[in-house]
Amino acid sequence: TESKRYKAVIIRIDSPGGDALASDLMWREIRLLAASKPVVASMADVAASGGYYMAMAAGAIVSENLTLTGSIGVVTGKFNLGKLYERIGFNKDIISRGRYAELTAADQRPFRPDEEELFAKSAQNAYSQFRDKAAFSRSMTVDQMEEVAQGRVWTGNDAASRGLVDAIGGLSRAVAIAKKKADIPEDRQVTLVELSRPSSTLPELLGGIGSSIVGVDQTLRELLQGLASADGVQARMDGIMFQGSENASYGNTFMSLIKDYLSSI
Numbered sequence: 601t602e603s604k605r606y607k608a609v610i611i612r613i614d615s616p617g618g619d620a621l622a623s624d625l626m627w628r629e630i631r632l633l634a635a636s637k638p639v640v641a642s643m644a645d646v647a648a649s650g651g652y653y654m655a656m657a658a659g660a661i662v663s664e665n666l667t668l669t670g671s672i673g674v675v676t677g678k679f680n681l682g683k684l685y686e687r688i689g690f691n692k693d694i695i696s697r698g699r700y701a702e703l704t705a706a707d708q709r710p711f712r713p714d715e716e717e718l719f720a721k722s723a724q725n726a727y728s729q730f731r732d733k734a735a736f737s738r739s740m741t742v743d744q745m746e747e748v749a750q751g752r753v754w755t756g757n758d759a760a761s762r763g764l765v766d767a768i769g770g771l772s773r774a775v776a777i778a779k780k781k782a783d784i785p786e787d788r789q790v791t792l793v794e795l796s797r798p799s800s801t802l803p804e805l806l807g808g809i810g811s812s813i814v815g816v817d818q819t820l821r822e823l824l825q826g827l828a829s830a831d832g833v834q835a836r837m838d839g840i841m842f843q844g845s846e847n848a849s850y851g852n853t854f855m856s857l858i859k860d861y862l863s864s865i
Contacts, residue, residue, distance in 0.1 A: 603848075606793065608638040608778035611658060612771065620635055620674055620726045627733065630657035638781035642774035643667045648753060649674075652764070653730060656737040659784065662774040663756035663765040672734050673751025674726045682708045704726055738763055748759025 611630065617623065632818055641647070641655035642662040649670035654775065655661050655669075663669055685692060685708055692708045703715055711719065736747035740763060749752070749764045757784060759765040775792070784790060 607782040607784060607790075608636070608640065609633060610640045610771070610778055610792075611654065611677050612642045612649050612774075613647040614644035614645060615651035615654075616646050616648050616668075617653070617671065620650070620730070623650035623653040624729070624733075626654050627657045627737075628655060632851045636657050637779055640774045642771050643669055643731055643756065643801050649751075656734050656764075658772075660681070660766045660777050661764070662767045662769050662777060664770060665768055667756035667758050667759075668753055669756060670748065670754040671750055672730055672749035673781060674723050674730060676723045676726075678711070679707055680703050680710050682710075767824070781804075792812055 622777055629710065630639060630797075638660075639658045641658035641661045643651075643655060643661065644667065645664075646668045647655050647663070648669050652669050652672060694702055696702050696705070699717065700718060703718070716791075731745055731749045734740075735742045738745065748764060754764065756765060756768055760768055767777060775790070776786070779786065779790060807808065843863055
């Protein structure tokens, strides 16, 4: 079959993470792939949190010396847009049934104590699953993994000394390891087939936002979810997603308000 033509897979990762569920699904699929052929994870500048979640499913992990990795932890919550809504004169009323029906919908107010407790339990559960799967993937005990987890960020060298990474090097090192695992002679040339899909940049995401105040609630929701995906538990190293936004153009009042608000939280 077509898949038998490919003797090994190298997954090149450059990501600070993202949605916890998506990270877990990718971990599972990579584990299934690794059961049929060698899989090597090659880390670029950043492979943290959800990025590490993916990498730990591979049979071997290769990192650069200064790659930022680890960050085995989760973050969750919601935006409280109450003051922003007041500033632009926007009112929001919600009709709901059920104790937690407004859990993420009520973005005009902070969490109630019981809602905050529920979110905290959800985050702890997601963290425990992440940590335990990391321990399983790296052949560590849960206690050993806990010592290097808890959201800590490591350089590639530090991660290697703590058992989170197998080797230091770039893509060529990953290729060499993949060849060895696939029983391909070291001196034999191989063909690398690259499969990738470009993602939207921050300016492209912002470029689709209109300047009209009409529909501001939906516009804000789409923007904030697109930038931070705050409605679910995240396996993400914060601070990376907004990098590069300093030079973005905010040519209208509405976008200026959003910029000011995001800068204040």
